[in-house]
Amino acid sequence: MTSFTHTIADPLGIHARPAALLVKTASAFRSSIILRHGDKEISAKKMIALMSLGLKQGDKLEIRIEGEDEEQAGQAMKKILEEQL
Amino acid sequence: MRTGKGLGIVNGMASGKLVVVQPRTPLHLEAEKTADPRHELDMYLKAREEALLQLRLLQEQSTATLGKEQAAIFEAQAMMLMDEDFEDAVSSLILKKNLSATQAVKAGGRKIAALFLGMEDERMRSKSADILDLVQRLHSILSGQTEIPVPPPEAFILLAEDLSPSELIQWRSPLLKGIVLSRGSAHSHLAILAAAMKIPCLISADIEPDQARGNTRIALDATAGFFYLDPGVEFMSRFNQKISREDSNGQIPVDLRFYSPRGEEIEVLANIGSPEELDPDLQKNCQGIGLFRSEFIFMGRRELPSEEEQFELYRRLATGMKGKKVVIRTLDIGADKDAPCLNLAKEENPALGNRGIRLCLQRPELFRTQLRAVCRAAVYGKLMLLVPMLISVDELLQVKRLLLDIQQELRQEGLEIPDLPLGAMIETPASVMLCKELAAEADFLSIGTNDLTQYTLAIDRQNPELASLYQQAHPALLRMLREVIRAAKAAQIPCSICGGLAQDTKHTAMLIDMGFSAFSMAPVHIPGFKKFLYEHYSRSEPSL
DSSP: OOEEEEEOOOTTOOOOHHHHHHHHHHHTTTSSEEETTTTEEEEOHHHHHHHTTOOTOOEEEEEEEETTTTTHHHHHHHHHHHHHH | EEEEEEEEEEOOOOEEEEEEEEOOOOOOOOOOOOOOOHHHHHHHHHHHHHHHHHHHHHHHHHHHHHHHHHHHHHHHHHHHOOOOHHHHHHHHHHHOOOBOOHHHHHHHHHHHHHHHTTTHHHHHHHTTHHHHHHHHHHHHHHTTOOOOOOOOOEEEEEEEEEOHHHHHHOOOTTTTEEEEESSOTEEEEEEHHHTTOOOOOEESSSSOOOOGGTEEEEETTTTTTTTEOOHHHHHHHHHHHHHHHHOTTSSSSTTEEOOOOTSOOOEEEEEEGGGOOHHHHHHHSSSSSEEEEEEGGTTOOOOOOOOOHHHHHHHHHHTTTTTSEEEEEEOOTTTTTTTTGGGOOSOOOOOGSOHHHHHHHHHHHHHHHHHHHHHHHGGGSEEEEEEHHHHHHHHHHHHHHHHHHHHHHHTTTOOOOOOOEEEEEEEHHHHHTTTTHHHHHEEEEEEEHHHHHHHTTTTTTGGGGGTTTTOOOOOHHHHHHHHEEEEEEHTTTTTTEEEEHHHHEEEETHHHTOOEEEEOOOGEEEEEHHHHHHHBBBSSSSOO
16 A cells, blocks of 8 residues: 655645546556545545545645555656646 | 626626526426336436537537636536446436436436535535536436527627536637626636636626516626616717727727827836747737746746756747847746745745745745846847845845856856846835835836735735725825835836736826836737827827
8 A cells, every 4th residue: 555645735726627637647547546635535536526525725635545556556646746736 | 778787707898689598497306207217327328428428529629719728627527427426326316216317317416516515615616516517418418408509690798697618618609799697706617718718707797687688788898897788879889989999909000109298108018927928919019028927937847947948938038029128027936836846835825925036045046047047048139137026125135146146157158148137026015115225226116016915905816805905006005106106216217017007097197197107017908008098198209
């Protein structure tokens, strides 16, 4: 299992373009990719659940990845979060 | 005639035939059960395929005409459509409660929309509109209605309670001139699309769409926040004259110069954020670039731009303006901007944080690279350097020393380096209080009224709830402007004004009376501004 945290830097919080990118990226991997914010945990492969986290600038997100391609998945998720959110 | 009010979210004026878009079928639940849930499930899945195709098409169309950011709205909708949670909600209603596909889509969609409606943030609440838009799309497909609206063959303005992005795209036509919504939100996807399509848009309008009659005429002034239903012929013709004055700059020769009653030439300058905005028309239509925001080159990337890359960019600006001046504002960025290459720490309060000149002085290597690039490019045109976010004379002196040092270094490398005028940006209350001292050290001053208003009135300019209090022509601001222009005149250096106040022709005459003669604004405002000068100021060199 690999895990890391990310703080949302985008002043608009999570909006259409980065959210779509994030879900697309997560869906490309076999591993389970779980995002935790506060007491809510959701799969990063689900758009509606991701939107329902209501992420705003400054919110902390914990990312937990488990599965055969977890290493590549971790790198890809890190990249997308840092560059887009 | 009936006059109404609203909140303009995309400025502009328009007139035309009123087209009332009736609110979509209310999503009430009838007990429509089915005896064949398998068949209904199949219907739902087929309708979903069709909806996906439609969204892909909308995405393609809007990528081509509006750009990727806008098109992503439809991509995100497609992902919601295909989302497992949505599918589970709908299919369990069909299979377990024996609901028809249509009823299950309505009920399931409403459940998911409720998830967003309960949120605190208005941006988040507006996401529910995306879900309802999907429900409507699925519903139309399932019920075999392919409601494609037929726009009238003349200029028209839409009136609705609210519009979804896909409804707007359906109504899209060169004849669509304006949008009036009785509800609406400044943060909705519709607002983004309307702005991208440059369609004047008024929200929170005091009118009930279902009480308005279609087939009447409407005049819309979104800039002022008013609309006029059923205006008389005379009113309409005056209004249309005003519109054609607003959008045609044709009769004004581009090289016409305007003069204040004191005989000073009035300079019209452009604010731009990237060299792509610099086209030959703009080059002719303004007397220079009053503000080039250099931060765009740092944004959205992980590697810092090299000196060569920056040099190339500044050289393009200098040559592109063909000898007219170009004021380059040094990097003005803070933790609120997306610039991974700068590795900025997240801040509680970025507007008051490590930004602008503070950041540059803390990272001399970053700043040196930019200054070297500007110094080298200065030989290709008339470049000037402007320092943002100053709060002390010492900061300006530090930049001055650094600049001299770099110029000397470059000359030792054998390069021809012309002098580079160094300006102080007046945008903090501290810099206003110190304007005499700053004017004594700077080669020119430039007042940034957007930030100066925010910092003086202690109002976050992005807070929509305080928008009515955020007044750039506040008496406190006007008194500050008077102090600054006096200091500049006493020191015999030029002083320009940029920001919202510069382009607002309601205040131009007052500013010119105060002594200002250089106004820098977004290119889109230049034609209207010149029109104002054309109507009110002398156009030939007065005999003094």
